[in-house]
Amino acid sequence: MQKITLLGYFIRKGIITAEEAAAAAAVTANKIEEWQIYDCASVPANSESTRLAELIFEKGNKSKINGILEKISPGSSDLADIAKIEILSKALSMDWGENTSGIPRQTKTSVPIRIYLPQCNEKIPACIKAFWQTVEEIEIPNDIYIADWGMYAFDDMEQAVFQYCAEAMIKAVKRGFNIHILTPETSEYPEGRELLRRLPLYLNEKITYYRLPTDARLPANESWMSLGMKTVLLIRVLPSEAPVTTLIQEPTLAQYYYNWMQLLLAETRPVNHHMNNNDLVQIYTRMKSDVHPLMTVYFLESSPSCLHMPPKLQREVMKDNNADENEIAECLRISMLRASIRSICKCTQIYNGDCILKLLQQGKYADPILSGILGRPAYITSEQLRHQLRFFLSETEHTNYTMYLPSFETDLKLSQCGISVSVQEDSMTAVMDLTNRNRNFYSTDLSCTGGFAMYMEQLSRMVPPVKRSGNWTRRLLKRYIEL
Secondary structure, eight states: OOOBBHHHHHHHTTSSOHHHHHHHHTOOHHHHHHHTBTTOSOOOOHHHHHHHHHHHHHHSOHHHHHHHHHHHSTTGGGSOHHHHHHHHHHHTTSBOOTTOOOOOTTOOTTOOOEEEOOOTTOSSOHHHHHHHHHHHHOSSOOEEEEEESSTTOTTTSOHHHHHHHHHHHHHHHHTTOEEEEEEEOOSSOOOHHHHHHHHHHHHOTTEEEEEEOTTOOOSOSSOOEEEEETTTEEEEEEOSSSOEEEEEOOHHHHHHHHHHHHHHHTTOEESOBOOOTTOHHHHHHHHHHHOOTTSEEEEEOSSOOGGGSOHHHHHHHHHHTTOOHHHHHHHHHHHHHHHHHHHHSEEEEEOOHHHHHHHHTSSEEEOHHHHHHHTSOOEEEHHHHHHHHHHHHHHTTSTTEEEEOOOTTTTSOOSOOOEEEEEETTTEEEEEETTSTTOEEEEOOHHHHHHHHHHHHHHHHHSOGGGGOHHHHHHHHHHHHHO
């Protein structure tokens, strides 16, 4: 006899019909039939599961649904409806039968508390390994919370430990987990190398940083760290003469700390805001509203984009890429927004001189920004790039505009730069991953923006003195144009 999923259980009990489910999820009847069978290769996507859960809440008996939710996640019947729908949507593909206990396989209520003592000869503490190894065993994705007040300072921990956690987080979010990292306010900006280590986490839309005020209410006066998932797992690290790590796999206690974490979250502010990857108008409009006229805005990019062109050349490039009038208008609007930021602030633009030289030696090359705007591969010719460099000659004459053309590899020790960074201290940070257009973030958090601004200042100081000269930049641009 085939095992059925929780979705199959709801359908066979008549709470919803297969036809209603197909309409709600916008799929075929055959697909609904597949989703009713446990261990079938086909499972609903997140959006489809959410719509099915909403349908079940609309049609089903609330007390019966709460009873099922209590079996899935003890304590969840007391949560808000939106949280209940989230839990139910993540459980619709799990095994469920008439005699099922209803407890997901990852919940081990009878497992005793396990104690781990840190071992000095290990680079990765045993508690950290235990937590992420347990995450790998979880079959239904949860929200993971990481709260830190000094025991393992998440921002400053050993590189090997941080790298281990970062890789584990990326694996977890690929499986559907959402991760929330709570860190306190600090008195100093993070170093540039720390910011670069954190970039993959900042850019991932399923990982959110939260900044806690220094007077946030903590459960104890001691430094500690917790990593936990609601109702399932919690790790606590408490300092003592011999620090003890406690791995708790008892849902009731884990639920207590989950509830407490929700109270803390209410006092926080997000550090990284993930903005629509297709809407550069939104990004640059926000940037323009946040920048301060008397401070320097830093732009770091490997090569010039279509946004840094005069309107006539930009229109020519767009026409060559078969853009329609609406697309041309959109690109021009974004370009004008970026130019307006440069016009009201001091601006330092850093391009990779080696990359520009390489592009000039090609017949044409792909422009990631233009490709993102058009939603298809778009190209700029080497001759059009020369026209753009002539435009740069006039721009570098402005007293409030500075352009550096160092070698990223030789001068700045950057092996590659597939990102676009725009930052102004105390104001804003915008980072876009040009190699993966759906990854970008925007932040006005003081530690984040100040740290990135410090890093940009460090990079600009790494440019050799002769290459910081405006005359050197103009001579190099003329040399490029004459190639």
